[in-house]
Amino acid sequence: xxxxxxxxxxxxxxxxxxxxxxxxxxxxxxxxxxxxxxxxxxxxxxxxxxxxxxxxxxxxxxxxxxxxxxxxxxxxxxxxxxxxxxxxxxxxxxxxxxxxxxxxxxxxxxxxxxxxxxxxxxxxxxxxxxxxxxxxxxxxxxxxxxxxxxxxxxxxxxxxxxxxxxxxxxxxxxxxxxxxxxxxxxxxxxxxxxxxxxxxxxxxxxxxxxxxxxxxxxxxxxxxxxxxxxxxxxxxxxxxxxxxxxxxxxxxxxxxxxxxxxxxxxxxxxxxxxxxxxxxxxxxxxxxxxxxxxxxxxxxxxxxxxxxxxxxxxxxxxxxxxx
Numbered sequence: 001x002x003x004x005x006x007x008x009x010x011x012x013x014x015x016x017x018x019x020x021x022x023x024x025x026x027x028x029x030x031x032x033x034x035x036x037x038x039x040x041x042x043x044x045x046x047x048x049x050x051x052x053x054x055x056x057x058x059x060x061x062x063x064x065x066x067x068x069x070x071x072x073x074x075x076x077x078x079x080x081x082x083x084x085x086x087x088x089x090x091x092x093x094x095x096x097x098x099x100x101x102x103x104x105x106x107x108x109x110x111x112x113x114x115x116x117x118x119x120x121x122x123x124x125x126x127x128x129x130x131x132x133x134x135x136x137x138x139x140x141x142x143x144x145x146x147x148x149x150x151x152x153x154x155x156x157x158x159x160x161x162x163x164x165x166x167x168x169x170x171x172x173x174x175x176x177x178x179x180x181x182x183x184x185x186x187x188x189x190x191x192x193x194x195x196x197x198x199x200x201x202x203x204x205x206x207x208x209x210x211x212x213x214x215x216x217x218x219x220x221x222x223x224x225x226x227x228x229x230x231x232x233x234x235x236x237x238x239x240x241x242x243x244x245x246x247x248x249x250x251x252x253x254x255x256x257x258x259x260x261x262x263x264x265x266x267x268x269x270x271x272x273x274x275x276x277x278x279x280x281x282x283x284x285x286x287x288x289x290x291x292x293x294x295x296x297x298x299x300x301x302x303x304x305x306x307x308x309x310x311x312x313x314x315x316x317x318x319x320x321x322x323x
Contacts, residue, residue, distance in 0.1 A: 003089030011193035022080030029075030077181035099239030175252035
């Protein structure tokens, strides 16, 4: 595949070009959104903008906003990352999967890691949610909390699953699309180039910080940063974007599933999915131990040198095995 950009392009320039391809992807996404709004929902561009500003006031608000989020994220993030790889003459698998998947159980183990780390993450979530800025930044703290409260209202509206069909749409838009699109951008392009530019650990940590900061949730920055570290090291060790995608999808899907079951009254013991309280230490300590153990197993497996290929050759003295 021949591209119009050199493969030797500086990592910093690749990240800057990513912003350009994401902008172009966003333009395409907006065009799709407004065409879809007119064809599928029967509303004009101006009406669609008004509905998305206050979606709860319109019967088409939920579907239109879901469509907007899914299409825009997929076109801007996913499309932007894929366009960059193509522009440099890479096949997508070649650019985002520098190594073949070493074992199928890596995907299951990455998903399991997200499950066992949840109690440990609850402690980090509780600490970050109760954090306070210095007195000099009091006005910023007030603004940040008000901003997150508004975002929480919108999230609560989008995750009101009054039917199985709505839950299925939510899984696609809120769990699957971000797992694909965000991993392509943050791990597949940004972290990949930061690792080339600086070092593996700097690449993972700076990439995780960017991943967390871009969500603009200051009182959830640390837990999302920790999640970014986990996803980053899974990609660094495995060399395959499918591994971090599997973990990212599991994180998103678990939150939606717990929320859906709670709304249906399946958690009779009074579980509150909106709570930021830490889980009991009787769950947190085993979670920390299992997380550390599973990370160690994955690290050893993913970074182990591949066994040399053995070939059978026939010589004058019979069958001989050579590497």
